[in-house]
Every structure is written in structure tokens, then in C-alpha cells.
Amino acid sequence: MKYFALSATALCLGGLSLFACQQTPLAPVNAQQNARLEQFQANYQASATQIAQNLGETLAPNEAAATREIEQHILATLKKNFSAPPMKRDVHAKHHGCVKAQFQVQNQALPPALRVGVFAQNQSFPAWLRFSNGGSDPNVPDTKGDIRGLAIKLMGVPGKKLLPTQADARTQDFVMMNNREFFIEELKDYVAFSSAVAHGGLSLAGFAITHPRVSYRLYKIFGKQTINPLESEFFSATAYQLGNRPIKFKVRPCQAPRSTMPAKPGPNYLREAMVNTLKQQSACMELMVQPHSGNFEQMPVENATVEWPEQASAYVPVARITMAPQSFDSPAQMQFCENLSFTPWHSLPEHRPLGVTNRVRKSVYELISEFRHSFNQVPRQEPEGFAPF
Numbered sequence: 001m002k003y004f005a006l007s008a009t010a011l012c013l014g015g016l017s018l019f020a021c022q023q024t025p026l027a028p029v030n031a032q033q034n035a036r037l038e039q040f041q042a043n044y045q046a047s048a049t050q051i052a053q054n055l056g057e058t059l060a061p062n063e064a065a066a067t068r069e070i071e072q073h074i075l076a077t078l079k080k081n082f083s084a085p086p087m088k089r090d091v092h093a094k095h096h097g098c099v100k101a102q103f104q105v106q107n108q109a110l111p112p113a114l115r116v117g118v119f120a121q122n123q124s125f126p127a128w129l130r131f132s133n134g135g136s137d138p139n140v141p142d143t144k145g146d147i148r149g150l151a152i153k154l155m156g157v158p159g160k161k162l163l164p165t166q167a168d169a170r171t172q173d174f175v176m177m178n179n180r181e182f183f184i185e186e187l188k189d190y191v192a193f194s195s196a197v198a199h200g201g202l203s204l205a206g207f208a209i210t211h212p213r214v215s216y217r218l219y220k221i222f223g224k225q226t227i228n229p230l231e232s233e234f235f236s237a238t239a240y241q242l243g244n245r246p247i248k249f250k251v252r253p254c255q256a257p258r259s260t261m262p263a264k265p266g267p268n269y270l271r272e273a274m275v276n277t278l279k280q281q282s283a284c285m286e287l288m289v290q291p292h293s294g295n296f297e298q299m300p301v302e303n304a305t306v307e308w309p310e311q312a313s314a315y316v317p318v319a320r321i322t323m324a325p326q327s328f329d330s331p332a333q334m335q336f337c338e339n340l341s342f343t344p345w346h347s348l349p350e351h352r353p354l355g356v357t358n359r360v361r362k363s364v365y366e367l368i369s370e371f372r373h374s375f376n377q378v379p380r381q382e383p384e385g386f387a388p389f
């Protein structure tokens, strides 16, 4: 019983939905914004969901309808939480900064059939790395338990991309969190979760009690200590296509962590750790992929709460991410970071996201990003380089 209570508190106070626990006025969404959102949803409604059965995908029951429900719940949460710009992301609202990096592909360890997409050649891409806390409230201190996120955006990537609205964008995203597994297994539970977040208060406590496995997973993630995001590991948790196989991927630091926890960590100690590191020295991380073994029971594609065992298939390094010494926390660069959008579907077809969690994310990320950009009256556009910073 103790962890039910703790998990309800974690859900409510841990940042995932802090705003949902408060009563705030409705946002003034105007008719033009509503029309654009409805158009977005209609487009997704009309497009048939493609699944790759040979890569272990199967449709979830009522998948399209459940996805529309999740969209409505997230929109309702945002409308409740933000009565005026700036509207933040629904989750991962607090970022520690966007850091410039070079992403050097080193594909020697990959089987030849998997040397596709951005891993086809040993070339270097300029990249933005956005480090974040998973919660909805950007004012929650870093000392509170939370999910930590890392989103990577490669630039200068040629080829048609998967999102029809961004088909000609020259970017490729990789979106991760600091846990090997996602915390929700079934789509119907994500519908219930997003509904509880939208309603807040007792609904959240009710969700935590009626979904003990979800609560326990969140409780464990929130209990992890992060000292310096540049020295942390991040995982895709969900599966992706690479050539003829599903894969998962992760990012890990090149060296053993050196930072120590400050004696009195401030509310933004994670950003401060990154600032202090990059003020004096470069930082290095590497992207690794874990190819699927062919055993779909042991390594399911649809259930993102199952960790793929490394004994069955080891992660292999595919790219070195180098961050030169830099200052990244100027107000202008922090604002630029705020206005970026990341989604697993900013992607070449060779890196197509797989599984129900990813399929839901296709319309959700685009819709929510469109909503916050239009609410904030800032253009939603993909960066083409490091200018003007």
C-alpha cells in the first residue's frame, strides 16, 4: 500500500502532471487554432496505419480511436494549464539546454545489412542535443525525482522523411529517456493515464492504485539519481527499424562518470553540471544499437515495457557524439531550444519507429507541437545548422 501512495504522489508531484493537480483557467484557444488542430486530426484519421508484420508489429485493439482519445486528453491538459503564452511542452517541459555536437558515424561494428540510413556511410552530421526533465512543470527543481530525457537532432540529412508535413526537412531525430523500458505496456492504459492526468487530483490517485505495475515502474524511474546528464545513459525503450531488422538504441558516455553530487544541489543543478563541464572541456557520448535476435517472444516489438536482454544481442557502437567546449545557456539559445520540436517520426524510412507506443507518438507529437507553436505564435521549423549561435 505504501508504494501506491508514494506513486500517486510521484504522479502528482513528481512533475509528470504537477499542473494537473492544480485548478487553472481555460486557455483562450481561438477559432483559427481550433480549425488547424481539427485539420491535423482529420489528416491522421484518414491515413491508414501501416504496420510491418515481418518486423513484429501488430495493431492494438481500437488503435486509431484510442490515439484520438490520447490527443484530446493531452490537449485538454494543456488548455487547462496554460491560459497565456508561453505554452510549454506537455511533458519534458524543462530543458537543461540545447548543446551543439558533431555526430560521427562509425559503422564498422554494424552488420553490413544494417548500414543504412544515416549509418550508411562514416560521415559526420552537425547535431543539437536537448537534455530535459520529463515533467510538465518547468519550475520543479531537479532535486525531485523525474524521468530525464535526451533528444538528438541530426542536420544535413538528405532524403524524404516519414512525416508528410516534414518530408523535405533535412533532419533526423533520436528520442530517448534514462530508462531501458517504457512504463506503460498497453494502449488502453495510456488512454486511462492521459485521462487521469487531464482530470488531475483524485483521478491520478485512482489511476496509480488501479495500475500498480505502471505506478511501480514510475516509482523506480523517479528514484534514479542523475548527477550530470552528459555522463548519463539514455535509451530508446521502444523499437525502431534498421534495414531488415528491429533494433533498440541507447546513448552512453564515452568515459566513466567523473562528476560528484553537489553538497547542496540547487533547483537547476543538472544544467549547472553541464555548464561546468562544457566550460572547461569537451564531452563525448556514443550512440549504440541493439539488433533484434529474431526471437520475438524474448524481444517483443509491441510491448515497450520489456527490456531486450543483452545476453541475447549486445549493443554495438555506431556513432561518436562530440561536444566541443561551449557556452549554451544564453537566453537566446535557451529560447531557441524551447521552440524546437523533436519526434521519433522526424526520420528517414530506414529508421522507422515500430510498435504501438511509437505509432501513437506519430500524430501526438506533431499535433501537440503544432498546438504549442500556434498558441505561442512562433513558427514551427526545423533547424538547418548552428546559426545564429
Ligand code: HEM
Binding pocket: 070, 074, 088, 089, 090, 091, 092, 130, 131, 132, 148, 149, 150, 151, 175, 176, 177, 182, 190, 235, 236, 237, 238, 340, 341, 342, 357, 358, 360, 361, 364, 365, 368, 369, 372
Ligand atoms: C505513447 C507514448 C508517449 C506519448 C503520448 C508521449 C508524448 C509526448 C509529447 C506530447 C511530447 C511533447 C512534444 C512537443 O510538444 O514537442 C513528448 C516529448 C518527449 N518525449 Fe514522449 N511520449 C511518449 C513516449 C515516450 C517515450 C517512449 C520516450 C523515450 C524513450 C519519450 C521521450 C520524450 C522526450 C525526450 C521528449 C522531449 C523531446 C524534446 O526534447 O523536445 N516519450 N512526448
